[in-house]
Amino acid sequence: MKLIVTVVGKDRVGIIASVTKILADNNVNILSINQNILDGFFNMILFAEASESKIKLTDLQQKLREQGEEIGVEIKTQHQDIFDVMHKI
């Protein structure tokens, strides 16, 4: 199962570290990261592979969401299929 994690919020130190730590702890492999800062706002889209992971997607989503709340950014974790079906024929 491929996942897409989007992170948006005010920039600060350690956003990528805290997100990727949760992914690593749950055996989710990162495929690519696209990240930039626009007007002081942190934007990141992370592609990941979760087929080796044991954690339920909804539990992983919750962990990331809670982490996001702690550091003041919004973290969305979605199954890649929703983007594939909408944009690929």
Place this chain on the structure above:
Amino acid sequence: MITIEDILETNRMITVNKLDVRTITMGISLRDCAHPNIRDFCRNVYDKITKSAEFLVSTGEEIEAEYGIPIINKRISVTPIAIAAEACKTDSYVPIAETLDRAAKEVGVNFIGGFSALVEKGYTPGDKTLINSIPQALASTDLVCSSINLASTKAGINMDCVREMGEVIKRTAELTRDKQALGCAKLVIFANAPGDNPFMAGAFHGVSEPDKVINVGVSGPGVVKHALEDLKGANFTEIAETIKKTAFKITRVGQLVAQEASRRLGVPFGIIDLSLAPTPAVGDSVARILEEMGLESCGAPGTTAALALLNDAVKKGGLMASSHVGGLSGAFIPVSEDEGMINAVKSGSLSIEKLEAMTCVCSVGLDMIAVSGDVSAATLSGIIADEAAIGVINNKTTAVRLIPVPGAKVGDMVEYGGLLGYCPVVPVKSQWSSEAFIARGGRIPAPVRSLTN
């Protein structure tokens, strides 16, 4: 490979433009529940619904979370009760409606449809019992929705039932007068009703459907409006192309949700209903799409043409995105459930007569319109007959969901809350009587399907 722009576009549609899947509706056949004893019948019905739909809500919530797409409603439709309950030796189906209500609450869905009868050609005793039970059934339940199909292109219009339904609407309004006639918001009168419609209040599980089925209704007026905002001054070819592309994307999400729900629940996938279903929230309105095309207010001359284009383009875009399309499929124009429609009625640009014209080119009919409580049953029947005629002649579904609010006068505001919304009481030309016309009864014959001018 998915691009960053694609991801941002999808998430913008969901968060800013209120893209959602409006409903996952599980159709459940109750034909195997028949029993002469109503108590046994009710037990069979309760058991079948609660067993079949036990995981419907939790599965819907799982899909919602995993894909990050809101799924607003999880619902159930059942075999028209007039058919399923016909063997019961009883003169009232109210206890059956109460059973449906309990079962719906037990599994956590927010509506259950199918307290219905199909009577376009005439009544069976079960149809009669059901129709007589509607006012009390809607007054004594919270989640049960009722519908009657009283006309079809193949059979014509059952004018006895047209007369009767005017009176049923009035009685339902009276019995739920403490809630501003809320019962009438749960009662739809159809011509050419589809048996696979996932949307309430008109959903029922048609007689030709499998034992269980998953039907999904999509939505997304906000997304279409947003796409048109970038096309200021563009011609209608470009408008139609953009709507098609947008409808394709919306429908693909619906198809994904439907397939997942079907797989996880082990219930066959039926259809996607390609509908633009508005809500009273700002930014989720069909009327605002029409205005985006250049009309100052919905109802202005040009509105019917704009709606025709919208309805057609949504279908063309959606058809390719789904393996099976059905239900009502088109733009909905419920007044109280659409912020732009409410505004248009308030400003006086939109009248019930213009809405009637609009129903010739969109998916349903005169929907969620509050009228004054002193509008007579015969006038309501006249409106039903007109709407049924439009459906029968044009070979399309039409419907009427009118709410004659007791004690309310034209211009008063009535409020139902949630998705049912709020709206001003709309004027009806009730000063001219339809009494003698409606009193005739009988059947209006099926129309000729050639020489179609």
